[in-house]
Amino acid sequence: MSAKDPSRGLLVSPIKNGTVIDHITAGEALNVLRILGITGSTRECLSIATNVESKRMRKKDIVKIENRELRTEEVDRIALLAPQAKINIIRNYKVVEKKGVEIPEVIRGVVRCPNPGCITNTDEPVESTFEVLDKGLHCLYCDWLIKDDIANHII
């Protein structure tokens, strides 16, 4: 396969160490990166594929991040956008850990409260804090409820 022929497949080589996030809800890969704080210019070796075919999900996204092992706290944020995601931690080319994501009970510092009057939107050093309910994200400071489109509220 020649790099000079872009019509050919792009073979993203296996990663030696890092994290593979598989079975991301189709189309949500860029939001998953955002919720992990990966935006703009990046030094990380990423490979991303969106809307690829999947036996289990029909379509899915995949994200590989080299040389970064996601912490449980980060992993669980992903559940807000992609509850079926599977996290594979890779060391020396082997999967050493494989886990699903669990919707956290409380998320701090991840989502901005849409209420401009909320104390978390002032100059006070107060981190946004939401409890995760079936009906949406509930701000513990001002009672605002984010019902949908959580991705648009990521800080």
Added chain:
Amino acid sequence: MSAKDPSRGLLVSPIKNGTVIDHITAGEALNVLRILGITGSTRECLSIATNVESKRMRKKDIVKIENRELRTEEVDRIALLAPQAKINIIRNYKVVEKKGVEIPEVIRGVVRCPNPGCITNTDEPVESTFEVLDKGLHCLYCDWLIKDDIANHII
């Protein structure tokens, strides 16, 4: 290659129709997507690789966008972030057009003027317009000069 073994390479299949943006400045792929208006949830089939090895550039990013042929106007915006980028238009698995990017003389509606008092930041229906100079981007309405970090000002 099995999808069940995430330690293996991720083979992104060749695209039938669309655009391959090659030789993007290393680390700038996510900004290139942003300047193309591809953010958040996406229906497009994208494949992205950042900081991969390149003979010519040491490291580079690559973006493939299926079923979308970039227009010259869009292509030239990319030059602001990745002046060495090469655009390959693919039809029926073949490269039908290959072109570099040219830094445009004027860019409209792409970058937000950092001056809060600029007319383009008011409710007036005036599109942001910058001329591209060697020293930076010059707002044609308020004379503000954006010297660096253009990516942070993308609308």
